[in-house]
Amino acid sequence: TYFSNSGYSIHDVDLQIMALNINRANNYVTRFKQKCRLGSRRVTKFVSKKNFVNDAKIKKEADEFVAGIKQEMKTRPFNTICNADQSGFLKELHSKRSLAPIGQKTVIRIVQSTASLTHSYTVMPLVFTDGSMGDYLFVVLQEPGGHFLQCVFTPSTPSSDLLILLDSWTSFRDKSAIDSSLPPGKLLNTRQIPAGATGICQPLDTHAFKNYPEFVAFQRDNILKLISLSFRILRAPQFQPMIQYAWFAAGYLDSPPPSRFRTPVEYCFPRTVHSKSCHSVGCPSMSFILCPLCDHTYCFKCYVVDYHTC
Structure with a gap:
């Protein structure tokens, strides 16, 4: 338990070495695992030693950040508070496993392009506290530039004064660059999520955007057409409770949506x-x-x- 709680990977061979040191029988490892309810599990997340050691500090900073934002939410409509985050996806999704004859050492399968297996595109959505999404989705394929703020302020944006939660990415910390790119008469109040705390208090990380890769995994086609269709689906009114739940999971809302919602995969x-x-x-x-x-x-x-x- 000590090694597991300290972030170290533990395997059967490690228990066998420990058993040898205390002169136990060969079946000691099996009985020990059964008694302690231990089993081999896939590692779901890797973190740096710094973040692991500072876990309590990061959690405290995240709680303080959420508390501060909740105070600001008392004076703002929910449709003026948003979160943006960039996420990368491989151009061609594929399964890493396939049925093959037992004993076959080399398993070869066909893809549309081998280059697409290592090249990715980046998307950056905008989600609001009321469960709605921004009118546009910012997409970067291979071009060097882009104008994300044009995707934030659109003709249907309910207010010219928005509050946006951003992570600690270098470009997001450049307040002067953001302000200089704003359309005339627009105000964007940025709040920086503490470094290492995005998995705790960033709505797009806690729930909302986890459904995007699950959804696009069902489809194969031209990238831009796929992104456009997927974005239109995610903006459907049926999925607003799903986005609201992401804000609840991140701690900004005190209660979840009143009714159970279906994910895009479940509905479509x-x-x-x-x-x-x-x-x-x-x-x-x-x-x-x-x-x-x-x-x-x-x-x-x-x-x-x-x-x-x-």
């Missing part, structure tokens, strides 16, 4: 979706997705290839 890909026909007139194909905007089912060609809009 129910078990019965493949047994229904495509809603498009004259299309004989079976459906593969349920559109959350019009509540009709469509086949892959009609929805993705032909770019369904409703």
Whole structure:
């Protein structure tokens, strides 16, 4: 328990060495694991030793940051408080495992492009405390520049004075650069999430954006078309409670959404979706997705290839 709580990886061989040192029988390791309810688990997160040792300090800073933001939320409408965060995705998603004959040492599978397995694109969404998303999604494929603030302030933005939570990324800490890029008459109040605390108090990390990679894993097509379709789906009213839950999970809201919500995968890909026909007139194909905007089912060609809009 000491080694596990200290962040060190422990395996059966380590227990066997300990057992030899105290002259135990060969089955000591098995009985010890059963008694202590220990099992081999996949490591879900790697952290630096500095962050592991300073875990209590980071948690304290995160709690203080959340408390400060909650005070500001008392004087602001929820649709003027937002969070932005960048996240990278491989251009082509693939499974690292496949069924193959037992004993086969080399397993080769086909992909559209081997370069896409190592090259990625970056997206940066904007989520508001009321559960809505920004009108635009900032996307960087390979171009060197871009204008994210044009994605923040749009004609439908409810206020010219916004409060935004950002992580400690170098570019986000450059307040003068952000202010100089703002459209005339716009005010963006930035609040920096403490370093190492994004997993605790950043809504896009706690829940909201975890559903994006799960959702796009079901689809393969041109990158920009895929991103656009996925973004339109995530902005559907059905998923506003999901975004609100992310703010609750990060500690900014005192209570979760009143009703249980379904994730995009649960809503768009129910078990019965493949047994229904495509809603498009004259299309004989079976459906593969349920559109959350019009509540009709469509086949892959009609929805993705032909770019369904409703």
